[in-house]
Amino acid sequence: MMEIMEGSHAVAEAVKRCRPEVVSAYPITPQTHIVERLAEFVADGEMESDYLTVDSEFSALSACVGASAAGSRVYSSTSSQGLILMAEVCFNASGMRLPIVMSIANRALGAPLSIWNDQQDSIALRDSGWFQLYAEDVQELVDYHFLSYRVAEDHNILLPGFVCFDGFILSHTYEPVDIPEQDEVDAYLPPFNPYQKLDAQDPISMGMYATPDYYMEFRYELDRAMERASRAIEDAGQAFGEQFGRNYGSLVEEYRMDDADTALVAMGSICGTVKDAVDEMRAAGRKVGLLKLRSFRPFPKEEVAKALDGVSKVAVLEKNISPGSAMKGAVGLEFKDALWKTGIDVYSYVIGLGGRDVRKKDIAAVVDLAERGSGDMFYGLREELI
Amino acid sequence: MVDTSLELFGCGHRACGGCGPALAARLILKGAGANSIVVASTGCMEVFSTPYPETAWEVPWIHSLFENASAVASGIEASLKRQGRSEHVLCICGDGATFDIGMLCISGAFERGHDITYICYDNEAYMNTGVQRSGATPYDASTTTSPAGKESFGNKRPKKDMPQILVAHGAPYVATASVAYPNDLMQKVERAVNTPGPCYLQIHAPCSTGWGFEGGKTMEIGKLAIQTGLWVNFEMVDGEIAKAKKVVRKPVDEYLMAQKRFRHLFKPARNEEEIAKIQAIADANAAKYGIDIKPKK
Numbered sequence: 023m024m025e026i027m028e029g030s031h032a033v034a035e036a037v038k039r040c041r042p043e044v045v046s047a048y049p050i051t052p053q054t055h056i057v058e059r060l061a062e063f064v065a066d067g068e069m070e071s072d073y074l075t076v077d078s079e080f081s082a083l084s085a086c087v088g089a090s091a092a093g094s095r096v097y098s099s100t101s102s103q104g105l106i107l108m109a110e111v112c113f114n115a116s117g118m119r120l121p122i123v124m125s126i127a128n129r130a131l132g133a134p135l136s137i138w139n140d141q142q143d144s145i146a147l148r149d150s151g152w153f154q155l156y157a158e159d160v161q162e163l164v165d166y167h168f169l170s171y172r173v174a175e176d177h178n179i180l181l182p183g184f185v186c187f188d189g190f191i192l193s194h195t196y197e198p199v200d201i202p203e204q205d206e207v208d209a210y211l212p213p214f215n216p217y218q219k220l221d222a223q224d225p226i227s228m229g230m231y232a233t234p235d236y237y238m239e240f241r242y243e244l245d246r247a248m249e250r251a252s253r254a255i256e257d258a259g260q261a262f263g264e265q266f267g268r269n270y271g272s273l274v275e276e277y278r279m280d281d282a283d284t285a286l287v288a289m290g291s292i293c294g295t296v297k298d299a300v301d302e303m304r305a306a307g308r309k310v311g312l313l314k315l316r317s318f319r320p321f322p323k324e325e326v327a328k329a330l331d332g333v334s335k336v337a338v339l340e341k342n343i344s345p346g347s348a349m350k351g352a353v354g355l356e357f358k359d360a361l362w363k364t365g366i367d368v369y370s371y372v373i374g375l376g377g378r379d380v381r382k383k384d385i386a387a388v389v390d391l392a393e394r395g396s397g398d399m400f401y402g403l404r405e406e407l408i
Numbered sequence: 409m410v411d412t413s414l415e416l417f418g419c420g421h422r423a424c425g426g427c428g429p430a431l432a433a434r435l436i437l438k439g440a441g442a443n444s445i446v447v448a449s450t451g452c453m454e455v456f457s458t459p460y461p462e463t464a465w466e467v468p469w470i471h472s473l474f475e476n477a478s479a480v481a482s483g484i485e486a487s488l489k490r491q492g493r494s495e496h497v498l499c500i501c502g503d504g505a506t507f508d509i510g511m512l513c514i515s516g517a518f519e520r521g522h523d524i525t526y527i528c529y530d531n532e533a534y535m536n537t538g539v540q541r542s543g544a545t546p547y548d549a550s551t552t553t554s555p556a557g558k559e560s561f562g563n564k565r566p567k568k569d570m571p572q573i574l575v576a577h578g579a580p581y582v583a584t585a586s587v588a589y590p591n592d593l594m595q596k597v598e599r600a601v602n603t604p605g606p607c608y609l610q611i612h613a614p615c616s617t618g619w620g621f622e623g624g625k626t627m628e629i630g631k632l633a634i635q636t637g638l639w640v641n642f643e644m645v646d647g648e649i650a651k652a653k654k655v656v657r658k659p660v661d662e663y664l665m666a667q668k669r670f671r672h673l674f675k676p677a678r679n680e681e682e683i684a685k686i687q688a689i690a691d692a693n694a695a696k697y698g699i700d701i702k703p704k705k
Contacts, residue, residue: 077512088481088484088487089486091484092445
């Protein structure tokens with residue numbers, strides 16, 4: 023049933039239907055409405071979860087590690103500084119192959135302090151071994167939670183995952199959204215069946231110490247699992263589409279890419295603005311399209327190359343900055359790598375950091391820059407401040 | 409009743425000869441029993457007991473990070489509760505993981521009232537990384553980051569009073585023990601795991617390598633700490649001192665002289681002033697916990 027709902031509350035409704043046995047979270051703007059709503063569900067007996075109000079994000083994810091290892095489906099949510107405080111635990115959780123799902127309300131990192139949106143936080147954890155999905159709108163945001171648990175808990179995958187969504191832009195926006203019924207979710211997402219767990223009847227040791235003779239193979243297996251996750255996400259997205267009519271069977275989404283000469287690339291809510299801008303540019307006779315990236319990790323190298331076959335310019339909109347990197351942004355590097363043999367020009371544009379608004383005219387201006395061969399730069403700086 | 413014949417900590421691990429913490433692990437598991445899940449912190453015990461693919465642990469065991477054992481245990485306890493399971497959840501962590509880097513997680517776990525038992529094996533420095541000082545290092549002990557030198561007598565600060573910090577959290581059972589008194593240790597573990605709520609046990613676990621004594625003297629050193637009043641074995645129940653081991657106290661000299669970490673207090677010359685300060689620490693311990701037995705004439 024379609025309802026008008028705030029993004030954060032929609033996430034809470036989705037999480038409730040995923041039936042996590044343990045929720046462990048610490049408040050941080052702009053994630054708070056999720057954890058507040060979950061606390062209400064527990065307080066009203068609508069959700070049968072143990073809800074841990076912990077002392078820090080670090081403890082929040084650490085408790086998830088314990089609960090997951092003990093055999094429970096777990097949930098947490100955070101943002102920005104909170105995610106960075108969790109960084110050590112993030113690497114640890116993936117190393118132990120614990121299928122934790124966490125919602126990330128994407129927010130800038132200080133200094134200077136900013137509560138507003140960009141994607142620096144999750145992108146900074148690019149190499150932490152969590153898969154990362156980015157939602158364009160509240161509906162995708164809701165659906166990605168069901169999908170993520172299904173992928174994470176697949177015994178062929180066993181990886182933790184981030185469901186990333188732009189802070190305030192999605193977390194605090196009311197949109198029409200279809201929240202599936204509980205029995206529909208149950209049909210899609212079976213109860214958690216841990217691959218292994220801490221159990222006095224069958225003792226195992228987890229998180230052991232590995233000498234140089236053993237360590238590398240653990241990391242190799244982690245990478246292999248991430249490679250397999252591409253297919254698992256597609257399959258889970260396809261199955262979701264068959265059951266719910268919203269198909270996420272590809273890690274990328276093409277928008278007006280037929281005969282496009284210049285392709286914009288973006289992740290998250292900015293894709294909505296880009297689609298409108300593309301429509302306007304198309305109406306003006308410009309051959310422009312959008313390639314929306316749903317999954318940053320695993321990075322769908324082959325799908326990207328296929329979708330961009332035939333374009334001459336790629337303009338990657340980056341809500342992150344990798345200071346000192348060749349292209350400024352971290353996402354552009356992936357595209358440059360995927361396309362390096364093709365001769366397609368790939369440019370990064372660092373845009374909208376710390377919540378700076380990005381409008382249709384900005385998208386059009388980026389296309390102009392790309393078509394002139396100018397890129398790997400910040401866009402939209404206030405020149406008077408520099 | 410503790411089944412002392414129970415062996416859940418296997419032999420063949422990589423600890424040094426005479427390792428106090430290894431002995432502590434073996435005794436802890438006798439006290440806790442097989443229906444237990446152990447959460448470890450990074451440190452000596454984790455490294456010497458679980459070199460992949462071998463493990464010394466015959467109970468479920470998990471190590472996540474250095475500083476988060478109590479938070480991991482919180483999650484395990486919550487999960488067990490949801491599943492209707494009954495295992496005891498124990499943290500077994502070193503003093504660095506407890507007194508220093510893990511304080512936030514411990515405070516949170518105790519404040520939330522999880523039914524866990526947090527056991528610190530206290531060997532009074534960061535031994536795994538090469539004997540650096542921690543908040544548990546005693547006054548004047550020489551470590552690699554608090555070396556005795558021309559202008560230093562070693563560690564400049566007294567040991568942090570960790571048990572009292574956890575008493576202040578409202579922990580129903582807080583106790584100290586020593587590997588040199590195995591029966592007392594095992595009984596305290598048994599009591600802690602069977603007391604609802606977060607309990608804390610701090611175990612004096614002499615480290616022959618870090619403290620500088622022959623591996624065969626672990627029990628002797630442990631006993632001397634008790635006999636001099638530099639370590640007190642006590643129990644606090646609901647915030648009140650319930651029991652403390654009474655002794656006919658010896659001067660601190662005998663304990664100090666037996667360890668290289670205090671050798672600078674005696675060579676090249678006996679440092680009366682510093683030894684008096686350490687004696688004062690023992691005297692204060694004795695007064696606080698009422699441990700003195702007057703010697704018979």
